[in-house]
Amino acid sequence: MGYESIPGPMYYKGWYHLFYQYNPDAAVWGNITWGHSVSKDLINWLDLPFAMVPDHWYDINGVWTGSSTLLSNGSIVMIYTGSTNQSVQVQNVAFPANLSDPLLVDWVKYSGNPVLTPPPGIGVKDFRDPTTALQVSDKWQIVIGSRFNTTGIALVYETTDFLSYKLLDGLLHEVPTTGMWECVDFYPVSTTAANGLDTSVNGPGVKHVLKASLDDTKKDYYALGTYDSDTNTWTPDDPELDVGIGIRYDYGKYYASKTFYDQNKKRRILWSWIGETDSETADIKKGWSGVQGIPRVVTFDQKTKTNILQWPVQEVESLRHSSVEFDKIQVEAGSIIPLDVGTTTQLDITADLEIDAKAFEETTEADVIYNCSTSNGAAGRGALGPFGLLVLADESRSEQTAIYFYVAKGTDGHLKTFFCTDKSRSSKADDVGKEVYGSIVPVLGSEKLTMRILVDHSITEAFAQGGRTCITSRVYPTKAIDGAARLFLFNNATQTSVSVTSLKIWQMKSASIHPYPL
Template sequence: MVAGPLYHKGWYHLFYQYNPDSAIWGNITWGHAVSKDLIHWFYLPLAMVPDQWYDINGCWTGSATLLPDGRIVMLYTGSTNDSVQVQNLAYPANLSDPLLLQWLKYPGNPVVVPPTGIEDEEFRDPTTAWLGPDGSWRIAVGTRFNTTIGTALVFQTTNFSDYELLDGVLHAVPGTGMWECVDFYPVAINGSVGLDTTALGPGIKHVLKASLDDTKVDHYAIGTYDMITDKWTPDNPEEDVGIGLKVDYGRYYASKTFFDQSKQRRILYGWVNETDSEADDLEKGWASIQTIPRSVLYDNKTGTHLLQWPVEEVESLRLNATVFKDVVVEAGSVVPLDIGTATQLDILAEFEIETLVSNSTEDEVSDCGDGAVDRSTYGPFGVLVIADDSLSELTPIYFRPLNTSDGSLETYFCADETRSSKAPDVTKRVYGGKIPVLDDENYNMRVLVDHSVVESFGEGGRTVITSRVYPTEAIYGAARLFLFNNASGVNVKATLKIWEMNSAFIRPFPFEETLFQEMVAST
């Protein structure tokens, strides 16, 4: 999956796709789409297809780099006719075309081949390039050593057609396996805006993210990049890439960021695959979606996390709002929220524990436990989304504060899919992770609900969970929303603002040229 920059007054997005009738990777092609607002999209014709020896087994993940002179270069992984993974160069055929309909492959491809000691089939997914202090561009490519050491290599170039492998590695973590879809970018430690990928200097940390092929989970860590040695060091080795923080604790993979120079923000896209059966995918004729685009910032309150938040454009889909203030949810209770149909919602919710229980000696299971049915002194509590009136189907999104040995609370933010659907052939899991809740903060969440997709953001986006659910009863007009509190010892007080949400449109090609011209004119 490749996310492109703001270009010719529109958002341009490339993504790879393959025929669901076959699992052969050689069927992968590059589709693309264009949008004015990251929400409504126009499909365009295929951008690239596997038709050369160096990509005949698939045009795979790559990254765009927008050069200072306005040119766009695209590096992508191709699988050769011998199944060797190589890096290739492509560029728009006509930069004056606002739709960038045609792409050209560099005649000298491949531009990078697996170095000595790297497995031919484990070398892929080049990053967006960044400019070093010496005037040369760098890219990172994911690989592994000795089958278990996840690694990012760094290559240097001045012209994007000739590359030199730099000594050592950007970073490597034993036991994490193959690193796919590596992402590497700067964040400002005392700022509220995103940074261009090339930004260097004081007041900047660097995020290194890898998608772990073994587990299909995206992990990240925050650290320091030495621009002289081209080495990256995590702030906390115990929370290193692949063994610590996750980008998203739910059904989410192969994410990629890019810099929006128009609004000075870094935007994250992620891929969500299905949890129902392959037969269902074939019947509907498609599989997998992408999340709502998210802005990414450094969390300067904790100094340890990123903050992910839906881009502001999603708020253009909001319709009527309903507010609930200071709703008391007693221990062990469920409270219905009368908002009508609840299949497409944007929910802002804040919770306060009414009374702390001092020196509780109750035995408590750490993490998310077995889901929202578990009971402990302080939780879980939260919302039940995509639920029917009888609660035969429901998806709880909740906080679970737990007592620790020093008397403090350790909190987990979780999503429980185990009762989300009566369908028998759907994967249903409990997802979640630890979330910092600071002394001056209440428990807060934002939840985006869209029929079968739930994106949940805890504490301003410190922990994020994407759920893919397939209700059979809680659908359309039968879907409802509830508050719940499964704590054994305390009441909670909730304040919510809930918007019904409109649908985004996705229009196929060919479309009326006037529609696109109107999009450009209004941007």
Template sequence: MIAGPLYHMGWYHLFYQYNPDAAVWGNITWGHAISKDLINWQHLPFAMVPDHWYDINGVWTGSATLLHDGKIVMLYTGDTDQEVQVQNLAYPANLSDPLLLDWVKYPGNPVLLPPPGIGAKDFRDPTTAWFNPNGKWRVGLGSKVNKTGITLVYETTDFTSFELLDDVMHAVPGTGMWECVDFYPVSTTQSNGLDTSVNGKGIKHVLKSSLDDNKHDYYALGTYDSISDKWTPDNYDLDVGIGLRLDYGKYYASKTFYDQSTQRRILWGWTGETDSEAADILKGWASVQTIPREVVFDKKTGTNILQWPVKEVEKLRAKNTKFQKVLLKPGSLVPLEVGLATQLDILATFDIDKTTVEAAIEADVGYNCTTSGGSAARGVFGPFGLIVVADESLTEQTPVYFYIAKGADGVATTYFCADESKSSTAADVTKIIYGSSVPVLHGENFSMRLLVDHSIVESFAQGGRTVITSRVYPTMAIYSAAKVFLFNNATGISVNANVNVWKMNSAQIDYFPLGRQH
């Protein structure tokens, strides 16, 4: 899980959870890394470790809040010596230190205990606080009552004493425990991010939760009434936990923060492993962070957010190769000669004769990425797309593709999928076909961006309306053996493809030279 991203005095700080024993979920500490550009990182000493009765079983997920006077407070969940989840306060020992090396735990911790009716293990993961018009700060926490997932809201002026508001901000029956709740505004008229406290005309609020029951991150758009402390979804059929997901792949426990220097809302996500625990222990580490993503409201659809890799990732781009107007007839497979294909940034667009789709009565009714049979299952209007992390023989491959299905009502629905079923010959790897529908509006071509980095593929469709993170473990499609292909397995359409491929340099990950920090 992620703990408290923060921008402070020219540095991006990431407080991440670290477990020195990959075989045990416990004894969690907060690691600390800094960056000037969100891409190249330097490790700092641990920010906080479990050393008090109120967090001895783990320093868990938390969030930072930048106060009006420039001070920083961090609320985090601690697991006590009695295995009760409580909320604790910490703050920098020296605010003028741009590295924020030393953190002080408030001597009066914990500042919040589970309220009546909430289980001792169902009370965690405070949000960044937002400032209310009544002059007080509010903080959201995830919980549940029976099988109903809920967001509790507390009010405070000093972050040491809190008042629980009378009713929950939002609840969705059947969704179970809500972890890592995130709550923030997005502008419906502008393309920049907003400070967490902003509300009013031209603003919607995103409410997001990580469902402990299925380990997926869901979000919904809605309206927040700061007087009644009620958040109402725009569409109850797309409510939190039953509608839209941030990412349809291996992705969980995400958090956003507002970067006041560039006016961006930046999203961080955690990608766990899909191989065995024994493999994790052997390599001595587990799980990675995805590339940071900028989040904005999708003004074209009005029904979702857009996620897009931060522009800083483009600093890693190296050699560029373009492929223009590649005709993919039904059943086509076209290799793309890009050289070493283990680290790539790929932009691809696909054009089809849409009159053919419009003329069809119905095709592939009830299509579903996960149960479809993958990229090898041929339909009238799909699949077509890219194959990455593949060897020459395609024994190993990770296809990312579009599939168009048309119902009896004449409505065509486009799906965006990633097929891991042949991603690795290793026997101890989970191999799933991920994906969901993605809106493709009139006049738009089919577009995708893929970030490929050895064993992880982050895929963005239609400017980030639908996103899939694939965690793959190739044994053959590695180093110089890795290849890229275009393919069209549709039986009823030809596809024209334009592809722009950059080789990517590696990000620099090392340790900050503390002796020369100033």
């Protein structure tokens, strides 16, 4: 089954998660339904029966992505996109059948659905994925993704009862050449505190994140900006880093993401669907396709002031069960160091690294046009990189996934640091993606280079500099599995040694995910 997340709010001291699923070998998307599950810690989950299935003319071709809004009276409203019997994308509303049920097993679709149809000038297949509602004065507003020709746009609708809606004049925002915007998200972040903010918060000390999943490229972009609730417009801080042309949430396999606010711990949590990069034939054979990434906490980067930070929720640390720690390992240029840490298929790794200061001084210029995706990956050798870790590697390293830094230096002394994941040798299988992912990561002043890597059999999630740049990868090792998987430090630079000042590696237990015994 394939999965795409529709996170719900925290409810009755537990987490409620909806996701849509479909059969990957289905000829049409009419098999899409909403499954749902519950959790008390965002890590261990109980599967519940289907929440919604395509059983009305307004969603018979699929119950698609939507969002939940938790109202002040404790009730919940769900707005979702349905694909009609004429394949028109419309917006529908559903409510819990019984608010006293802590599991919210049953849902009732509004008898007056659909509540919204595509407005004039919008294509019938270009109108989807409503956001969580934000409250402006005594009204609620939702944002819906769309496009005009090749310009990605965000429409804003206003409501008081979630049953009738008014399309507001103008657009929240638009960016030419970015194509269809789907799974739009819009939320505030505090510029002065580390806590998250409720979706409706605005005012001094607040920036707003606008995010869109680009249908043309299947990548998630975001930008920071200012929201004017009087004109219902959002303006990016830096037009060169606008939605779809600037910063990505994640430079690997990461799509259709959505945030929600945890009112108990006062944090904003980001979830995403991690699709496969193997063949459809392989997916059908194994009987499932797609996973949810580890939930991440989103905060404003108060040091750079130009980006957000993403970090795994603290609850993931409950899966740690033993650790090994290393101090002051010197990794010379061109060397590889095996790490004896036992089983390495499920790990949580943190590492602090420093480049030899003398190498910086003696290197006048290095790789000023470097790019992770067009490079030779971990096999390429530059003066100041690459260096990092080889995960999910077998003893001979015929299979390995390299996660590393690469530093470029201009003649003016300016440094650019790249964070990359190289999958080119991740598997002996010939029907899997073997890309090199990555991008620049801001490194300020005398900061050490830091990374955290979560490894789980066939997926890695890597975070550089506290989550300024993130890379998620689906990998499919055939030899580096179970007890045959190994872990290595490596430094393929030509002119610098690397000092690993701190390296801690935790073994991780599997999360508990099983059907709820109803």
